[in-house]
Amino acid sequence: MISFASFPVSLQNETQDLTRHHPNVEDDIDMDEGFEEGIHRLTSPGEPLTSSQAFMRGHGTYIDREEVISSVAGTIERVNKLISVRAVRSKYNPEVGDLVVGRIMEVQPRRWKVDANSRQDAVLMLSSVNLPGGVQRRKLESDELQMRTFFEEGDLLVAEVQAFFADGAMSLHTRSLRYGKLRNGQLLTVPSALIRRLKSHFLSLPCGVDLILGLNGYIWVSKHVKQSEQEGEEAFDAEAVYSNKNDDIDDATRLAISRVSNIIRVLAAHFIPLTDTLLLDAYEWAVEQEGDVKDLLQADIGDAMIATITARD
Amino acid sequence: MSSRVEILNDGGYRSDGRRQYELRDVNIDLSQQGTADGCCTISHGLTQVLVTVFGPREAKMRSQTLHDRAVINVEMSVLPFSTGERRRRARADRRILELAATIKSTFEPVVQTTLYPRSQIDIFVQVLQQDGGLLHACINATTLALISAGIPMSDFVCAVSGGVHATSPLLDLTMLEENDLPHMTVAVMPRTSKVTLVALETRLHVDRFAEIFSLAGEAGQALHREMRRAVRGRTGRLVGVMETGMKQPIGGEPLERDVVMDDRMDF
Amino acid sequence: MPRPPSPSIPEKEFLFSSLKQSLRLDGRNPLEMRKPTFTFGPELGWVECALGKTRVIAQVDAKMVKPPPERPLEGIITIHSELSPMASSEYESGRPSDEEVTITRMLDKVLRRSDVVDKESLCVLAGQRVWHLRLTIHCLADAGNMLDCSCLAGVVALRHFRRPEVEVMGDEVTIHHPSERAPVPLSMHHTPYCLTFAYFPDPAILPVLDPSHLEQTLSAGLLSIALNAQRELCVVQKAGGVPLAPDEILRVVGIAVDKAKELDKIVEEGLKADWAGRTVEVR
Numbered sequence: 022m023i024s025f026a027s028f029p030v031s032l033q034n035e036t037q038d039l040t041r042h043h044p045n046v047e048d049d050i051d052m053d054e055g056f057e058e059g060i061h062r063l064t065s066p067g068e069p070l071t072s073s074q075a076f077m078r079g080h081g082t083y084i085d086r087e088e089v090i091s092s093v094a095g096t097i098e099r100v101n102k103l104i105s106v107r108a109v110r111s112k113y114n115p116e117v118g119d120l121v122v123g124r125i126m127e128v129q130p131r132r133w134k135v136d137a138n139s140r141q142d143a144v145l146m147l148s149s150v151n152l153p154g155g156v157q158r159r160k161l162e163s164d165e166l167q168m169r170t171f172f173e174e175g176d177l178l179v180a181e182v183q184a185f186f187a188d189g190a191m192s193l194h195t196r197s198l199r200y201g202k203l204r205n206g207q208l209l210t211v212p213s214a215l216i217r218r219l220k221s222h223f224l225s226l227p228c229g230v231d232l233i234l235g236l237n238g239y240i241w242v243s244k245h246v247k248q249s250e251q252e253g254e255e256a257f258d259a260e261a262v263y264s265n266k267n268d269d270i271d272d273a274t275r276l277a278i279s280r281v282s283n284i285i286r287v288l289a290a291h292f293i294p295l296t297d298t299l300l301l302d303a304y305e306w307a308v309e310q311e312g313d314v315k316d317l318l319q320a321d322i323g324d325a326m327i328a329t330i331t332a333r334d
Numbered sequence: 335m336s337s338r339v340e341i342l343n344d345g346g347y348r349s350d351g352r353r354q355y356e357l358r359d360v361n362i363d364l365s366q367q368g369t370a371d372g373c374c375t376i377s378h379g380l381t382q383v384l385v386t387v388f389g390p391r392e393a394k395m396r397s398q399t400l401h402d403r404a405v406i407n408v409e410m411s412v413l414p415f416s417t418g419e420r421r422r423r424a425r426a427d428r429r430i431l432e433l434a435a436t437i438k439s440t441f442e443p444v445v446q447t448t449l450y451p452r453s454q455i456d457i458f459v460q461v462l463q464q465d466g467g468l469l470h471a472c473i474n475a476t477t478l479a480l481i482s483a484g485i486p487m488s489d490f491v492c493a494v495s496g497g498v499h500a501t502s503p504l505l506d507l508t509m510l511e512e513n514d515l516p517h518m519t520v521a522v523m524p525r526t527s528k529v530t531l532v533a534l535e536t537r538l539h540v541d542r543f544a545e546i547f548s549l550a551g552e553a554g555q556a557l558h559r560e561m562r563r564a565v566r567g568r569t570g571r572l573v574g575v576m577e578t579g580m581k582q583p584i585g586g587e588p589l590e591r592d593v594v595m596d597d598r599m600d601f
Numbered sequence: 602m603p604r605p606p607s608p609s610i611p612e613k614e615f616l617f618s619s620l621k622q623s624l625r626l627d628g629r630n631p632l633e634m635r636k637p638t639f640t641f642g643p644e645l646g647w648v649e650c651a652l653g654k655t656r657v658i659a660q661v662d663a664k665m666v667k668p669p670p671e672r673p674l675e676g677i678i679t680i681h682s683e684l685s686p687m688a689s690s691e692y693e694s695g696r697p698s699d700e701e702v703t704i705t706r707m708l709d710k711v712l713r714r715s716d717v718v719d720k721e722s723l724c725v726l727a728g729q730r731v732w733h734l735r736l737t738i739h740c741l742a743d744a745g746n747m748l749d750c751s752c753l754a755g756v757v758a759l760r761h762f763r764r765p766e767v768e769v770m771g772d773e774v775t776i777h778h779p780s781e782r783a784p785v786p787l788s789m790h791h792t793p794y795c796l797t798f799a800y801f802p803d804p805a806i807l808p809v810l811d812p813s814h815l816e817q818t819l820s821a822g823l824l825s826i827a828l829n830a831q832r833e834l835c836v837v838q839k840a841g842g843v844p845l846a847p848d849e850i851l852r853v854v855g856i857a858v859d860k861a862k863e864l865d866k867i868v869e870e871g872l873k874a875d876w877a878g879r880t881v882e883v884r
Contacts, residue, residue: 065565067489067525092486094565109572111484140390140453188451292575331578432706435699439841528844534837535710543834551847
């Protein structure tokens with residue numbers, strides 16, 4: 022427990038401390054005093070962090086009797102006077118501008134409901150998608166009637182978080198040529214904590230595989246599409262964008278896609294955050310091993326891979 | 335009903351070799367199971383319970399959503415092989431429904447549901463083995479599963495059962511003891527040492543009640559240390575792994591303490 | 602499924618602010634029960650118990666059955682309780698609601714598992730003939746605290762009930778009609794009473810005993826204590842709700858002890874008055 026001069030510790034708390042902490046855990050309590058340094062410490066629900074008079078409470082904390090108390094198990098983060106606790110593993114918490122991969126769950130009047138691995142289904146308004154015949158135009162009744170020709174239940178899409186509704190549900194948009202329906206690949210689900218915010222969430226690996234790292238923990242691994250094909254700015258080809266047909270994928274690409282997917286699965290199982298360099302290292306290692314793609318999922322091979330790539334830094 | 339087994343012998347030992355106030359071995363496993371957001375397997379001696387938590391997620395039944403907070407839904411199942419006598423319980427068994435309702439109302443005020451309006455948190459409780467103290471095992475496992483799902487709670491909820499034999503109080507009863515003795519379950523929130531749940535179902539004198547009640551409260555604090563250690567161990571391990579995987583670990587070198595916590599994991 | 606209309610905000614605030622001044626909407630003190638009234642029917646073991654506008658009918662009947670082989674020396678007691686939409690529009694037939702489960706389980710614990718009736722005394726001929734007591738509880742109107750009212754009705758009905766006298770001659774069992782021989786009361790171990798306290802979200806509000814319907818709806822947790830006049834607790838149930846300090850619980854248990862004694866007196870008087878007005882004809 023921290024004892025600030027301005028903050029009288031009540032007698033009751035003191036006696037509790039005497040009985041509560043086992044001698045072994047006392048070092049944890051000492052650690053709490055060194056708030057000033059940038060290193061992060063661990064905490065669990067119900068642990069007092071500091072006085073609410075000296076600090077402000079952020080996410081993952083609450084205030085009771087002038088104390089800031091942690092409400093989740095995770096690492097304490099401090100920005101100036103703001104104390105927050107980041108849960109080590111939790112549901113995806115959306116922020117405006119995040120790139121997410123989602124799946125259409127429901128078609129509703131003028132909107133789609135999208136499962137984005139968050140606490141509520143996201144909403145994609147009809148007015149937030151690109152429609153055939155010009156990027157900017159009014160949405161007509163006829164568009165509303167043929168919503169299913171754009172996105173149907175079960176379709177996967179990549180989108181950006183545009184705004185939030187009053188109850189915290191997120192609204193998505195696909196008004197960029199990079200966003201829209203997904204084809205030619207497979208979906209992976211990893212804990213959202215493992216996807217860091219990167220400069221670009223569209224990765225192109227040299228092995229002919231494109232990756233879309235959704236911040237919500239959904240990852241799309243697909244065949245590489247040439248950049249020039251995507252940038253048909255004037256000629257927005259609705260046919261191609263909303264197509265449900267996969268392109269032809271040759272065997273080598275299929276193999277590469279599965280190899281990348283399996284590597285991601287192994288990394289996720291070891292709870293290692295995904296970065297492009299790590300993925301490339303792992304891919305190289307996997308190719309060197311000359312094993313079957315499916316062998317990567319075996320525990321010993323996966324462990325060996327993790328050991329090699331984490332040792333390389 | 336008299337049993338041939340002595341509940342508490344003259345030497346002060348119970349039928350399974352424990353002392354009066356001794357709790358059974360607690361084993362906590364917080365490893366990931368399937369696609370659940372949080373899960374925990376806890377065993378108190380031979381009682382074993384698995385709890386998985388999903389959510390907060392989009393509510394399945396729109397009619398039951400609340401506009402200002404999340405709904406907690408508890409489903410409980412007791413596996414047919416969990417008791418000595420194999421029998422299949424109907425899902426609508428009143429006893430099970432009551433246990434599920436108890437778990438639900440215990441956690442509703444503890445989980446900060448107002449952070450997740452219109453969502454649903456699903457808690458699935460599976461009883462794998464029963465040897466007394468079913469309710470307290472379920473509550474402890476649910477606490478840990480919710481924590482491992484990263485769902486904000488105001489505190490741990492730690493439950494312990496207690497009983498009385500003649501005039502001597504006992505803690506953490508086995509099935510054998512539960513059948514013969516008046517017993518109760520108490521759940522405490524360790525930070526404030528407030529009580530969220532008391533369940534007494536057998537006849538007991540008021541004075542004895544007070545005795546066991548305060549004893550169980552203390553035992554809850556002891557259990558909290560154990561549970562907290564498990565949570566910290568898991569958090570430390572995950573944070574440690576995340577840092578080794580990163581090129582530049584946030585905030586300097588990985589802490590030495592985390593390594594120490596890893597060692598403590600295997601109790 | 603239409604949800605019952607929740608109390609309006611002014612209603613809620615009025616209740617909370619008056620409770621803060623230890624005032625209740627029906628003029629009671631915080632720790633005052635509504636005085637129970639009993640109406641006994643012409644039959645023995647039929648009672649209607651009313652706590653204010655909450656009304657419950659309990660009825661006991663007995664029949665002779667063959668005991669199950671695992672318990673040849675004990676009689677059987679079954680409790681049937683039903684919360685029909687008659688009591689309040691909040692209940693619906695079909696799948697039992699959480700509240701109904703709580704009430705049914707609580708009745709079971711208070712009236713059956715705490716050994717109210719001496720089950721061995723219900724055995725007539727070991728392994729051959731035992732009494733099967735059937736307690737039926739009908740909730741007529743719910744104006745809050747249905748649980749206490751049902752328990753009270755159940756216990757009083759058991760006390761009020763008289764089973765026919767039997768005679769055993771060898772393997773022959775003769776049941777005497779009440780008009781031939783005076784029926785005998787059940788042999789009971791104790792008389793438990795259930796007392797429910799409601800807690801509110803604001804810790805400044807003290808708990809209230811025997812909550813009315815509005816108080817119950819707005820409460821943040823109930824603590825039910827079943828105990829007898831001999832200071833023996835049978836059931837203590839606080840399933841979740843607001844966390845309480847341990848001392849608070851012990852304090853409330855202490856209050857319940859006194860209240861149970863008061864209640865016991867009322868019940869005894871009621872039974873005595875009914876018995877005095879009843880003429881049992883024995884020819």
